[in-house]
Amino acid sequence: MAERTTSDETMSRADLAAYLRHLATEFEDETAAEQLNVDVGNKTVSLHPPESVDVSIDVVERSTMFRGNHExxxxxxxxxxxSPE
Incomplete structure (x- = not known):
């Protein structure tokens, strides 16, 4: 069974930076190594990442005559x- 929680919103650059900082702090927090809390919209999701995490970063830059630039x-x-011990 898959459960998905999604939130689409517009944030200022400052709010986005604060959100990413909070997420980074959650990953770094050794006292909460068993659980990582992620705010998604008005919900907080608890996750359990291991010490190593697979990362994929994708950047797309588009330029079209009709729609203009898009990144x-x-x-x-x-x-x-x-696994819980």
Whole structure:
């Protein structure tokens, strides 16, 4: 069974930076090594990443005559949760 929580919103650059900093802090926090909390919209999702995480970064730059310039960065993190002891 797969459960997906999605949120699409517009943030200021400062708010985005704060969100990414919070996420980075969650990954670095050794006292909470068993659980990582991610805010997704109005919900907090608890995840359990191992010490090593697979990372995929995709950057697309597009330029079209009709739509103008468009840039996208997509960051994906993948892992299998560690087994509880």
């Amino acid at each position: 996208t960065i997509q960051l994906e993190l993948h892992w299998k949760p560690e």
